[in-house]
Amino acid sequence: MNKRLRLGFIPLADAAALIVAVDKGFCADEGLDVELIREVSWSNVRDKLNIGLFDAAHLLAPVAIASSLGLGHVKVPIVAPFNLGLNGNAITVSPALNAALADAAGGDLAEPMRSARALAKVVAARKARGAEPLTFGMTFPYSTHNYQLRFWMAAAGVDPDEDVRLVVLPPPYMVDSLKNSHVDAFCVGAPWNSVAVDLGIGHILHFVSEILARAAEKVLAVRQPFADEHADAVAALVRAHGRASDFIETPENHPEVATILAAPERIGVAAEVIQRTLDGRLKVAPDGTVRASTRYLLVGRAGAARPDPVQAAWLYAQMVRWGQAPLSEDLLAAARAVFRPDIYDAVLGAPPPLPAGEPEDGIGAFAGPAFDATDIKAHLGVWDVRRR
Amino acid sequence: MDQGLKIVIVDESPIRAAILEDGLRMAGFTDVVRIDEMGNLLKRIYALDPDVILIDLENPSRDVLEQMFQVSRIVKRPIAMFVDQSDTASIQASVDAGVSAYIVGNLQKERIKSILDLCISRFNAFARLQDELERTRSALEDRKAIDRAKGILMKAKNLSEEDAYALMRKTAMNEKKKISEIAQSIITAAEMFK
Numbered sequence: 001m002n003k004r005l006r007l008g009f010i011p012l013a014d015a016a017a018l019i020v021a022v023d024k025g026f027c028a029d030e031g032l033d034v035e036l037i038r039e040v041s042w043s044n045v046r047d048k049l050n051i052g053l054f055d056a057a058h059l060l061a062p063v064a065i066a067s068s069l070g071l072g073h074v075k076v077p078i079v080a081p082f083n084l085g086l087n088g089n090a091i092t093v094s095p096a097l098n099a100a101l102a103d104a105a106g107g108d109l110a111e112p113m114r115s116a117r118a119l120a121k122v123v124a125a126r127k128a129r130g131a132e133p134l135t136f137g138m139t140f141p142y143s144t145h146n147y148q149l150r151f152w153m154a155a156a157g158v159d160p161d162e163d164v165r166l167v168v169l170p171p172p173y174m175v176d177s178l179k180n181s182h183v184d185a186f187c188v189g190a191p192w193n194s195v196a197v198d199l200g201i202g203h204i205l206h207f208v209s210e211i212l213a214r215a216a217e218k219v220l221a222v223r224q225p226f227a228d229e230h231a232d233a234v235a236a237l238v239r240a241h242g243r244a245s246d247f248i249e250t251p252e253n254h255p256e257v258a259t260i261l262a263a264p265e266r267i268g269v270a271a272e273v274i275q276r277t278l279d280g281r282l283k284v285a286p287d288g289t290v291r292a293s294t295r296y297l298l299v300g301r302a303g304a305a306r307p308d309p310v311q312a313a314w315l316y317a318q319m320v321r322w323g324q325a326p327l328s329e330d331l332l333a334a335a336r337a338v339f340r341p342d343i344y345d346a347v348l349g350a351p352p353p354l355p356a357g358e359p360e361d362g363i364g365a366f367a368g369p370a371f372d373a374t375d376i377k378a379h380l381g382v383w384d385v386r387r388r
Numbered sequence: 389m390d391q392g393l394k395i396v397i398v399d400e401s402p403i404r405a406a407i408l409e410d411g412l413r414m415a416g417f418t419d420v421v422r423i424d425e426m427g428n429l430l431k432r433i434y435a436l437d438p439d440v441i442l443i444d445l446e447n448p449s450r451d452v453l454e455q456m457f458q459v460s461r462i463v464k465r466p467i468a469m470f471v472d473q474s475d476t477a478s479i480q481a482s483v484d485a486g487v488s489a490y491i492v493g494n495l496q497k498e499r500i501k502s503i504l505d506l507c508i509s510r511f512n513a514f515a516r517l518q519d520e521l522e523r524t525r526s527a528l529e530d531r532k533a534i535d536r537a538k539g540i541l542m543k544a545k546n547l548s549e550e551d552a553y554a555l556m557r558k559t560a561m562n563e564k565k566k567i568s569e570i571a572q573s574i575i576t577a578a579e580m581f582k
Contacts (some may be wrong), residue, residue, distance in 0.1 A: 040445075040446060041447070041449075043453075044450065047483060048483065051480055072457045072458075141454055141458050169451075173449075
């Protein structure tokens with residue numbers, strides 16, 4: 001085939017499949033000559049994909065949906081034939097907020113409902129004494145980070161728009177902002193939580209997998225017209241990414257993958273820090289406490305790479321819940337159609353049913369009833385805290 | 389031109405921002421503020437309450453500006469990113485030049501277009517300037533390396549200046565390398581034999 005492609009990415013651990021697909025030569029094996037271009041903002045990735053400067057990109061799953069629905073920006077239909085990762089983010093809090101939360105919870109903060117209730121107490125106490133509201137950093141208005149933070153705190157009655165401040169910060173600025181007390185906490189992908197812990201200025205409060213068992217995080221995104229016109233190239237990309245995710249999910253390969261990702265022109269962070277993410281073993285407190293989870297970042301395990309329209313529906317439901325999108329059956333259908341398991345299956349074969357232990361509703365939220373992807377209204381009806 | 393517009397330039401490169409500000413002033417926009425510190429960016433912008441925000445695309449803080457589109461208590465006026473969907477050439481030109489414009493309130497398309505066009509030409513001028521500077525700098529460094537290597541050869545092989553240069557040029561041609569690369573190798577080797 002020998003096709004030249006330009007792929008954009010943001011230096012984050014969940015770009016692993018993309019980077020490994022290129023740097024291990026899996027794309028070349030498919031006859032693809034891929035140039036990887038590191039970007040500094042999601043806005044840039046979105047715009048360059050939109051105008052065709054990128055043929056495909058590592059993209060926030062909610063941005064792929066927002067772009068397809070024309071929310072917040074130009075309407076450009078995007079399709080996601082491969083899911084680059086589930087989960088992978090964490091909520092990190094300052095030592096001061098960590099102490100206040102532990103105090104309010106009477107100790108253990110491991111349960112997200114306990115920590116959320118503790119947050120509600122801290123927020124109320126601050127309000128009572130006229131202190132500034134707490135500020136939480138997240139990466140983009142249309143980001144899983146935004147929705148994960150909101151879902152978590154709102155479950156205990158904290159209104160993310162009224163009771164605290166949510167501010168967008170570029171991932172590389174998160175750690176400095178926590179250090180300078182511009183934010184009290186943040187939700188960001190790897191490796192930035194670990195960087196804050198290593199510096200002794202942050203405690204990882206939750207892996208987001210404790211809030212939602214399965215949340216589509218980043219997708220391989222292509223413009224719909226590109227997918228239609230260059231079906232062969234998209235199939236080749238999906239095949240290369242399938243190989244890459246298998247490679248990444250083989251534990252013996254973690255050191256090699258970490259080294260590939262650590263390169264200065266890729267993520268540019270020490271391989272050891274990246275490997276913690278791949279191993280799902282993170283130092284969560286400056287005192288060296290380690291928390292391990294098999295769910296921290298799923299690149300290809302447990303059906304993670306297959307785009308799931310239920311995930312798209314959940315993300316759309318959050319956009320409606322927080323006033324970013326109106327509720328309509330048409331928009332729901334359009335959001336679901338962004339995720340393309342049909343393309344994935346045609347290339348890689350239909351995967352086996354999800355292994356035992358995976359949530360039946362495909363989401364596995366820590367609070368609320370099971371998610372019904374066909375009934376967003378019912379999902380919204382459960383929550384007191386939402387925009388109306 | 390409308391002198392009443394307040395324009396904020398968000399750019400960590402002081403030289404480029406100055407070039408842009410200069411251009412805007414020449415076009416009659418006198419109310420121009422530069423921000424080169426990214427901490428608390430939104431707060432600063434809200435305090436300034438500009439009509440137009442210009443930001444370079446190398447700046448990660450572009451994502452911070454995207455938050456202004458969201459429904460929020462703090463945003464007083466509607467904000468949009470300037471994209472004329474019918475005009476892909478101009479979108480392409482602005483991305484190529486590396487600049488993006490955010491519009492606050494309801495400004496006429498034509499007025500914004502003229503500002504954006506000015507940005508694009510100034511950004512491109514800055515990029516050309518940088519290229520030129522880079523080329524001059526590396527040419528100067530090459531020149532120095534070649535002179536040093538020539539001196540080393542003249543001494544070591546007892547050659548005239550002309551012959552030393554000819555030898556380097558011949559070697560460069562044979563090895564399909566630049567003469568400055570050959571010069572650098574000679575210098576490195578000479579350092580090792582010291």
